[in-house]
Amino acid sequence: MKINWGTAIVLAFVAFISFIMFFVVRMSTDNRANHDLVTEEYYRDELGYQKEIDAEENANKNARISVVKSDEGLTLTFPEDFEYNKIKGTVSLYRPSNKHLDFDLDLSLSNKHLLIPDNRLLGGRWDIKVFWEYDGEAYLHKESLTY
Structure with a gap:
């Protein structure tokens, strides 16, 4: 199967977006990364x-x-x-x-x-x-x- 350059660019964008989304989801759900304000009020x-x-x-x-x-x-x-x-x-x-x-x-x-x-x-x-x-x-x- 031959992949042309247009398909390769789309696959590269999808891979990059997936990579970024993985880290966004991981950091927002990880308990070690606390994002508290300095004070509650x-x-x-x-x-x-x-x-x-x-x-x-x-x-x-x-x-x-x-x-x-x-x-x-x-x-x-x-x-x-x-x-x-x-x-x-x-x-x-x-x-x-x-x-x-x-x-x-x-x-x-x-x-x-x-x-x-x-x-x-x-x-x-x-x-x-x-x-x-x-x-x-x-x-x-x-x-x-x-x-």
């Missing part, structure tokens, strides 16, 4: 973004938090001139590679330092977001680190 979170910007600027001007890695874990140190018992807020740790490792902690300080234990943190990249209030003023500290 992306559009709702976007509406409160200006409050975050204001709180972050407020923290950069008035109250910087230091984050230090140690053998025990991560130590967050709050400003010395603030009374620690008036500080209320949350610490969110976000793991970009696996959303199942994300967790939040409520701030309950017994001194100027907060220790996040080493056993809660696996090695890799973590994004830390500390949102806290002191005397009705909102503060936000964001940092990415590799643990």
Whole structure:
């Protein structure tokens, strides 16, 4: 059987389209390729973004938090001139590679330092977001680190 050039071009196009469709179907059904958004409620979170910007600027001007890695874990140190018992807020740790490792902690300080234990943190990249209030003023500290 002899194949002319027109038939060969059509067969080449069909083979190429089949090859591409195979990978599209495979990647859309494979559980290893997760296509999640950063947050579940992306559009709702976007509406409160200006409050975050204001709180972050407020923290950069008035109250910087230091984050230090140690053998025990991560130590967050709050400003010395603030009374620690008036500080209320949350610490969110976000793991970009696996959303199942994300967790939040409520701030309950017994001194100027907060220790996040080493056993809660696996090695890799973590994004830390500390949102806290002191005397009705909102503060936000964001940092990415590799643990």
